[in-house]
Amino acid sequence: MGRAEYKQYDRFLVAVDCIIFGFDGTGLKALLIKRGFEPEIGKWSLMGGFARLEESIDEAAQRILLTLTGLEEIYMEQLHCFGEVARDPGGQVISVAYFALIKIDESDKEKLDSHQAKWFDLKKMPSLVFDHKDMVRLAKERLQQKVANHPIGFELLPNKFTMQQLQALYEAVYETSFDKRNFTRKILSLGVLQKLPEKEKTSSKKGAFYYVFDKKKYKKLESRGLSFL
Amino acid sequence: MGRAEYKQYDRFLVAVDCIIFGFDGTGLKALLIKRGFEPEIGKWSLMGGFARLEESIDEAAQRILLTLTGLEEIYMEQLHCFGEVARDPGGQVISVAYFALIKIDESDKEKLDSHQAKWFDLKKMPSLVFDHKDMVRLAKERLQQKVANHPIGFELLPNKFTMQQLQALYEAVYETSFDKRNFTRKILSLGVLQKLPEKEKTSSKKGAFYYVFDKKKYKKLESRGLSFL
DNA sequence: CTTAATAAGTGTCAATATAACATTTATATT
DNA sequence: AATATAAATGTTATATTGACACTTATTAAG
Known part of the structure; x- marks a missing residue:
């Protein structure tokens, strides 16, 4: 036909x-x-x-x-x-x-x-x-x-974000709460975040370091399959 | 409109x-x-x-x-x-x-x-x-x-299947091979298979026990989220 | 300048899960 | 009785996870 x-x-x-x-x-x-x-x-x-x-x-x-x-x-x-x-x-x-x-x-x-x-x-x-x-x-x-399993959470955050913003996002997505220490350890162990020397100062006196998602590092590791939880 | x-x-x-x-x-x-x-x-x-x-x-x-x-x-x-x-x-x-x-x-x-x-x-x-x-x-x-994450592999197998058939299926799906002992242990630990007293005898002299997928057991455990790998 | 207040940052230990590895067992055939 | 075949099974080392609390940097208040 x-x-x-x-x-x-x-x-x-x-x-x-x-x-x-x-x-x-x-x-x-x-x-x-x-x-x-x-x-x-x-x-x-x-x-x-x-x-x-x-x-x-x-x-x-x-x-x-x-x-x-x-x-x-x-x-x-x-x-x-x-x-x-x-x-x-x-x-x-x-x-x-x-x-x-x-x-x-x-x-x-x-x-x-x-x-x-x-x-x-x-x-x-x-x-x-x-x-x-x-x-x-x-x-x-x-x-x-x-x-x-995919680094798409970053699409919802500013380019520079603090670890607490990232955690709050994951907590919102899963409607649960995570232990701060375990969360930080897990996320940083993936090796796809870059820590900036700069701090966010509005929400605390000490200030929280900014991080950025490093797409290049991720692309290198992607094939191995990272777990963001 | x-x-x-x-x-x-x-x-x-x-x-x-x-x-x-x-x-x-x-x-x-x-x-x-x-x-x-x-x-x-x-x-x-x-x-x-x-x-x-x-x-x-x-x-x-x-x-x-x-x-x-x-x-x-x-x-x-x-x-x-x-x-x-x-x-x-x-x-x-x-x-x-x-x-x-x-x-x-x-x-x-x-x-x-x-x-x-x-x-x-x-x-x-x-x-x-x-x-x-x-x-x-x-x-x-x-x-x-x-x-x-879901027990859908069983849809591709006969109702009664041996552990080796199940493993062969998973190996085909993922185009890889698994260690027999680890595979058996992992699958059985999920608690959704029922072992039958009956054996499949065509492919070996010893015979291999049949298993069936137990939907009721799965439904009880489903909410916790099982991992079939 | 000292103190207090706030949120950030960090480490250990126990439990669990995973990955690597070889021998024994049941049965049919010769 | 011996042999051949595939099935069944256990241990150990390593990696991951989950639970848990104190210290640090800084600003604001007194």
């Missing part, structure tokens, strides 16, 4: 929805918008949009993230394709969900405002349209799995 | 492709078919088909697996949505890939024949249509990740 033969098959609208994670120092956050059109106008929703024939689905996801946040070259990963029949009452729509990790203060405030976007703590999420709650739950699980 | 508003957006053909894994005692295998229609007719391909508006994508995947193998209630998991623009020269088609684990001898031989289906060792795969090679590669990676 050629192009002609495919004509007989059904065609779907393909939406892309983005679970955008951020970290504010205390809790893991997701960026939600107030849905601006029917159905379910006015309810909280993930940022999404429809894919276009002339772009790949990955490109659609990037476009949608850019539209909301003004950000490009962001860590983003496909999560899952949601394809229940009546998941969107507005039409026969399948949705490919992506999750992104951004630094919360780097997004474009005006763009966020124009979409009535707001950060919500994952533990205090409002009710969401359609199956977006399932998407967020799955994204959180995937994030937990991924963070355990 | 209501149903009318969605009209303005592009619609896609949605294919579903299945990476069907099997294990024959030595190597990890994938089930391929000879593609029976254009484009790329006559080339090796994953089993696939187009999703229909009246079914979910998961249901489409099950339907396609059933069509080829005659099997239902099979372990199957969504892998990834492949959405490059020109991935299928026959039309604008996105594909949602699934991977399934089946017992190689339980599939319907006639159905397999009617699709000119054949099992290929993952290490000796022929060239495949479109992006199916990427799909297989990703499926293999996902299988490796998944098998490490």
Whole structure:
């Protein structure tokens, strides 16, 4: 069969929805918008949009993230394709969900405002349209799995961060607490952090040393498979 | 916007492709078919088909697996949505890939024949249509990740299996070899296998005890998170 | 300048998990 | 009775994990 033969098959609208994670120092956050059109106008929703024939689905996801946040070259990963029949009452729509990790203060405030976007703590999420709650739950699980073996937590932190910020992030992701000494030992033993001579002085009198993630060192060790927990 | 508003957006053909894994005692295998229609007719391909508006994508995947193998209630998991623009020269088609684990001898031989289906060792795969090679590669990676923490390897073995069969399976999945004593100790320590009084006698004079996977025991321990490696 | 307050930084020990390694056992065949 | 075959099993050294508390650097207050 050629192009002609495919004509007989059904065609779907393909939406892309983005679970955008951020970290504010205390809790893991997701960026939600107030849905601006029917159905379910006015309810909280993930940022999404429809894919276009002339772009790949990955490109659609990037476009949608850019539209909301003004950000490009962001860590983003496909999560899952949601394809229940009546998941969107507005039409026969399948949705490919992506999750992104951004630094919360780097997004474009005006763009966020124009979409009535707001950060919500994952533990205090409002009710969401359609199956977006399932998407967020799955994204959180995937994030937990991924963070355990890949150095993506750093995407949520400033380039320079203290050991306590890093620990707070991991504690937020796993909703648990770690022993400070064991955590520091474990993370430093991986050999992918570089300690800066500089200190963060606002949160204590003594000051805490900054660290940066060293991508080159990581690339060398990556094949051996590091465990970040 | 209501149903009318969605009209303005592009619609896609949605294919579903299945990476069907099997294990024959030595190597990890994938089930391929000879593609029976254009484009790329006559080339090796994953089993696939187009999703229909009246079914979910998961249901489409099950339907396609059933069509080829005659099997239902099979372990199957969504892998990834492949959405490059020109991935299928026959039309604008996105594909949602699934991977399934089946017992190689339980599939319907006639159905397999009617699709000119054949099992290929993952290490000796022929060239495949479109992006199916990427799909297989990703499926293999996902299988490796998944098998490490979930008891899905048993889906590829007979209900009763010997410790050596199980070890051979893990060795095939990870393309490595394990020490027999350490492997046995590790697996048994999980406490999810039940040893039968019965022995498999064809491959040795002494005979090897059969084991079965005990789903009930696993369910009790699942929340603690078992490591199968 | 001394003291107090605050968060940062650090080490040990016990328990557990892993990795490396060879011999004995059960059975069928000759 | 001897032999051949694959199955079954245990020990030790090393590495990793988890539990646990005191010292240090600095600023602010008196």
